[in-house]
Amino acid sequence: MAPRAIALVDCNNFYVSCERVFRPDLEGVPVGVLSNNDGCFVARSSELKALGVKMGQPLFEVKDLVRRHRVRVFSSNYVLYGDMSQRVTECLRGFTPALENYSIDESFLDLSGFHGRDLSAYASEIRSTVKMWTGIPTCIGIASSKTLAKLANHAAKKSLMGEGGVCDLTHEGDREQVLHMVPVEEVWGIGRRSAEKLNMLGVKTAADLRSMDPRQARKLLTVVGERLVYELRGVACLPLDLAPQPVKGTAVTRSFGEPVKTWEPMREAVASYASRAAEKLRGQGAHGLAAESLQVFMHTSPFRSGPSYANAATVELQPPTNDSFALIAAATAAAKRIWREGFQFSKAGVVLSGLVPVERVQPDLLQAADRQRGSRLMAAMDAVNARMGRDTLRSAATMGRAWRMRQESRSPSYTTRLTDVPVVRA
DNA sequence: TCTGGGGTCCTAGGACCC
DNA sequence: TCTGGGGTCCTAGGACCC
Numbered sequence: 001m002a003p004r005a006i007a008l009v010d011c012n013n014f015y016v017s018c019e020r021v022f023r024p025d026l027e028g029v030p031v032g033v034l035s036n037n038d039g040c041f042v043a044r045s046s047e048l049k050a051l052g053v054k055m056g057q058p059l060f061e062v063k064d065l066v067r068r069h070r071v072r073v074f075s076s077n078y079v080l081y082g083d084m085s086q087r088v089t090e091c092l093r094g095f096t097p098a099l100e101n102y103s104i105d106e107s108f109l110d111l112s113g114f115h116g117r118d119l120s121a122y123a124s125e126i127r128s129t130v131k132m133w134t135g136i137p138t139c140i141g142i143a144s145s146k147t148l149a150k151l152a153n154h155a156a157k158k159s160l161m162g163e164g165g166v167c168d169l170t171h172e173g174d175r176e177q178v179l180h181m182v183p184v185e186e187v188w189g190i191g192r193r194s195a196e197k198l199n200m201l202g203v204k205t206a207a208d209l210r211s212m213d214p215r216q217a218r219k220l221l222t223v224v225g226e227r228l229v230y231e232l233r234g235v236a237c238l239p240l241d242l243a244p245q246p247v248k249g250t251a252v253t254r255s256f257g258e259p260v261k262t263w264e265p266m267r268e269a270v271a272s273y274a275s276r277a278a279e280k281l282r283g284q285g286a287h288g289l290a291a292e293s294l295q296v297f298m299h300t301s302p303f304r305s306g307p308s309y310a311n312a313a314t315v316e317l318q319p320p321t322n323d324s325f326a327l328i329a330a331a332t333a334a335a336k337r338i339w340r341e342g343f344q345f346s347k348a349g350v351v352l353s354g355l356v357p358v359e360r361v362q363p364d365l366l367q368a369a370d371r372q373r374g375s376r377l378m379a380a381m382d383a384v385n386a387r388m389g390r391d392t393l394r395s396a397a398t399m400g401r402a403w404r405m406r407q408e409s410r411s412p413s414y415t416t417r418l419t420d421v422p423v424v425r426a
Numbered sequence: 427t428c429t430g431g432g433g434t435c436c437t438a439g440g441a442c443c444c
Numbered sequence: 445t446c447t448g449g450g451g452t453c454c455t456a457g458g459a460c461c462c
Contacts, residue, residue: 035447035449036448036449037447037448038446039447039448040447040448042448042449056447056448057447058446058447059446059447060445060446060447061446061447063446076448222454222455223453223454224453247450247451249450249451250450250451251450251451252449252450253449255447255449301447302447303446303447347448405448406446
């Protein structure tokens with residue numbers, strides 16, 4: 001059997017690149033995209049990285065630097081990024097149908113059938129096509145396992161093996177070289193805690209981890225660590241997920257734009273999150289999913305002094321449902337149970353679990369007519385909102401404003417809102 | 427005093443990812 | 445003044461059953 005060849009295509013500084021597609025004047029200057037609430041940096045252009053701004057760094061810590069270097073700062077525009085992501089994925093599907101869409105900016109491609117051809121040249125062709133069709137720059141790493149493909153991608157990004165944005169580690173010599181160059185904490189699946197443990201044992205590089213006794217890796221890092229050792233040896237343990245699996249749970253959680261001190265804005269926020277969570281459920285799978293269980297949590301800021309409080313309450317939903325009004329009612333009741341006066345709440349959330357396809361939900365004869373009416377109403381609401389924009393139609397319970405998040409510099413919805421589409425004059 | 431053993435299911439919490 | 449959000453997988457430990 002021919003060895004496997006897996007390519008990882010990763011978009012460079014994805015959110016920044018999305019903003020640049022519609023703003024060519026942003027090329028060559030420092031650009032950053034902020035998390036929800038304009039809290040911290042979640043994407044940085046290479047120029048911003050060079051200025052020393054770290055991933056996840058709070059904006060307020062680098063205010064001066066941002067002003068001095070005229071850093072272009074954007075609030076996150078997930079509707080735009082989601083749409084651009086789909087375009088990139090569609091473009092990649094033109095090269096192989098065997099594709100796993102791993103995250104908003106990454107896909108694994110099975111190129112096993114292309115062995116014999118020059119994989120690097122093929123990858124370069126993929127890169128230039130994606131750039132031409134979508135405007136998004138990418139890097140591509142190729143190897144015989146997912147973990148090695150990740151490593152190859154890292155090498156491509158850092159130009160560890162020549163320039164050109166492509167790194168092919170299917171040949172042993174190149175692979176050895178890169179394994180010795182990459183510190184163990186850069187390996188996919190090794191986080192801070194695991195890196196600390198490994199370093200104590202003198203395991204410093206990806207090559208060290210590769211050479212570890214798999215049983216020892218398992219003792220130290222559970223089966224995850226053992227698998228990693230094999231993956232680094234080129235033995236693929238992580239299959240490509242060609243068909244997206246249904247999600248097992250879904251959540252809508254937000255920090256507030258300003259602290260919430262009274263029940264009314266908390267009630268509105270929780271109702272609004274429940275409503276959004278219900279929409280997400282209805283959009284999943286062929287006919288939507290229903291939740292068996294709903295949890296609400298709220299807490300004060302972990303970063304501020306003053307009285308602190310954190311709590312959560314869970315409600316079983318019988319029968320399972322994705323009806324906005326049912327979820328709003330359940331979430332509001334749960335929130336009421338854990339609500340306490342006298343605190344400054346910084347965040348709350350609604351978490352849904354036990355997700356089942358709606359068609360598998362046992363119909364309850366007594367309520368069947370009611371529920372059918374409900375699902376027709378939900379479908380009508382979703383249709384209007386899809387056409388006219390999110391929240392055109394929503395429950396009155398979600399109307400408040402005080403708790404909403406800060407978004408001071410969001411770019412237009414260039415690709416999804418007709419009034420925001422760029423106009424070309426020729 | 428002594429008071430089994432083994433299976434399953436569920437949940438909470440840790441670690442990691444993007 | 446100002447510190448993201450939404451997922452996954454794994455394990456340990458408790459409840460429960462025979």
